[in-house]
Amino acid sequence: MKKWISLLCSAAMLALLLAGCGGRNEASGSGDNGGEKVSISIWHNWTGQDAKAVAMRKMIEDFRTAHPEIEVVDEGLPTDGLKTRLRTVAAADEMPDLFVMWPDAMTKEFVKGDLLQPINDELDANPDWKNNFIPNALDGYTVDGKIYSVPMNLAPSSFIYYNDALFKKHNVKVPETWEELEAAIKTFNDNGVIPIALGNKANWVAQSTFFSTVGDRVTGTEWFLKAVEQDGAKFTDPEFVEALTKFQKLGDIKAFQDGFNSLDETQMMQLYFQGNAAMVVNGGWALANLVNNAPPEVLDNTHITIVPAIDGGKGVADTTAGVVGTGLGVSKKLTGARKEAAMKLFYAMAGPDGQKATLDSSTLVSYNIELDKSKAHPLFVELYDLIQRVKIVPVYDSKLGSATVEVVNNGLQELLMGGKPEDIARKIQDAQAAAVASN
Incomplete structure (x- = not known):
């Protein structure tokens, strides 16, 4: 009898333990933390020592301090690695709770895959926040009337940062036309100076920071948007082949250092920091890196201009390619207490305080x-004033689907190494035609 009582008690205790474990799992799945610490994950690309990355990581640490009841598990990856990893986990429907994502093409792909949840309710509950973005800033994150994120910065992707001391030393004019750019390249080569540092190992760099603007200068924005939709324009059209040919000539006249397809963006900037290159073409985001890491003799002589006008092109001269900036995606699976915690972090980083901290880190918003301006770095003031008078046109990788972007990026690597512009144009056209047909 005692043996049966003992067995029954053991069974009862086991049942209680299992029920307890099951209860915790169920609560965790529903988002009800039951008084326990709530854990959320965030993936980002704030990995460097530039002022922007440092500021964003500090915001996460400050949030942890202010909210001890929330555990924030953050994982940082370089930009190209983050994009690849996100698309990998998207295919498996295993998105992190919050993650840095890009407007337009990536947002649309993730919405189509039913991976995101909109943030309209949070924005509507904070109208002062929602209504203080610049015109059209939310468009790239809006799909079928639902808003899925807000930009955390402004990302013009194509500026020429130039070392004025080297320009003066070799009596070179800061180029305002394409012919003047080619002349500057020749003079610097003749004097043993790298004209333009390029690091295109992560093959988005040439496309995003340089070719997107060159393409717009030649074809005009209207043509590009029609080609994206495959509606009245194709990437095999003469104007696009001309844009590729124009860009290829930069490789032919040795605008870039040897081995530019084997160096990454960090190494590219190092060439400029070391005073070995007269120019580097990069986005507005590069300024935070310059301010934090360039030696004084380079930083103090650095100024900023835009890619020169191209005579006979259909595009507007006072433009730069770009997007409104990255935002935070919110996983469709988040509910209950975990969603509330995630949205608190979202607002801390993308709300008014986060926007100010970003601007204070020499990053446009x-x-x-x-x-x-009295507290900002002079070079950032120069960039800030420049962007007030320059219009942003679409960067290619914000409008084209990921499969086409990869063809463009690989094609530009091939182009600069002597590939035939017509062949590359055909590959891009075939990829985009297939992408549009599959939608």
């Missing part, structure tokens, strides 16, 4: 905040 898509939000209406007045820059205190």
